[in-house]
Amino acid sequence: FIWSWSYSGAPLGPRSGHPTRGLVTRFLEQENQIVIVAVRDPTHATSRSLADLHKGNGSGLIVVKYDAAVEQDAFNLAKELQEKQKVDHLDIVIANAAIATSFRSVKDVKREEIQEHINVNTYSAVSLYQATRDLLQKSTNKPMLVLVGSLAGSLESQPSVPNASYGASKCLLNWYGVRINDEDKWLNTFVLGPGFTQTDMGNEGAREFGMQEAPVSVEDCVNGMYQVITTVTKEKHGGRMVQYTGEIQPW
Template sequence: MASKVVLITGANRGFGRALVERFLALPNHTVIAANRSPEHPTSQTLAELPKGKDSRVIVVKYDAAVEQDAFDAVKEIEEKHGIDHLDIVVPNAAIAKSFPFVREVKRADIREHVEVNVLSVISLYQATRDLLQKSLKGPIFAPMGSLGGTLGRQPNIPSASYGPSKAMVSWYGIRINTEDEWLNAFVLDPGWAGTDMGTAAAKALGAESAMITVDEAMDGVFKVLTTATKEKCGGKFMSYTGEAEIW
């Protein structure tokens, strides 16, 4: 039986690493852990994670800020590692560097967040699309979104650089699902969890900590990813709780 192949970006820490751990523990899975620094200790230790029967992890270089990296990573997994299809792609790599009010946000800060958080999703979709189409198991393309990028439920916190970038991710998630009838594309809401980025955001906004743990968030996200159908999730904003939320 062909291995189920999952590609996760930003995979050496936080949400990405937690998802790698969960998929790698399943039998007959190939997990592609894409991140900026394959030689970093956080990447090297991915090989030591517990594995299910006949499962393996492949670490590849991928910088979300570099357009060509998505295409180079796909070329590497095809030519060096013999990957001939992808079943799940999770664009997780993102930044949240500043939390300004609209009255003070700098154009350069908006551009940087859009470059990493939005354009990387588009490039990764374009780079992985052919391999996703070769999946026989209902392929999934599910970028990480954020409550901070919602319109109808926008939280009352300053986020004029990060928030709009995540709103754009939602637009593309809906559009990709519409354009490709064969692909189950949706946006994930992992909640406000205690990743390095989530904790830093909490402190920047005057809170003591994030609302939930990384394990709570990724247990839920993992369940969504492993049970999703296009009818249930396609073109929707799926919470880690398993419910479709209002954009």
């Protein structure tokens, strides 16, 4: 599968407890899994350290360049996978890239702040889907598109905190999750909520809201997301927002 690495540049090195690295590790430990990780700089030490992760029998890792803020990068990525890496299909694509740099109320938010968040948190997922759609369609193993969302984008269950940029971008992402799932009957597309997790970005947001740290541990996030991804069905979960706990959330 392909995982689009966090655009935020969080520390993802060997000692990092980031859920991205944890989930990549979980899949690589299984047998006969090819895990593709898309990062802004494949030559960076944190990217190169992925080569040291334990791999199950027949499993392998591919690291490719991808900047979620650049529309063409998604299409360059797909081209490289096919032409250089000889990848002929994808079973799972996880669109995870996101930023959260502004925590303002609607009365104070700047239009450029909203646009910046939508560009990375929403548009990049659309481009990644468009670029990898043909490879997903060639899968014979119930292909899946996972859009990593947030309760911040929920209309009914959003937290009562100022979040006019990030929250709005995730709300728009939800719309695309529903729409893609309906348009592509062969593809299980759903929004996965990782919870308010103790990453650098999560803890920074928590402090903005007067908390010491985010409430969800990285370990719980990784275990929950892995369980969801490996058990969901289009019939039950397609076009829905599914929390890392497996609970289906209202929009």
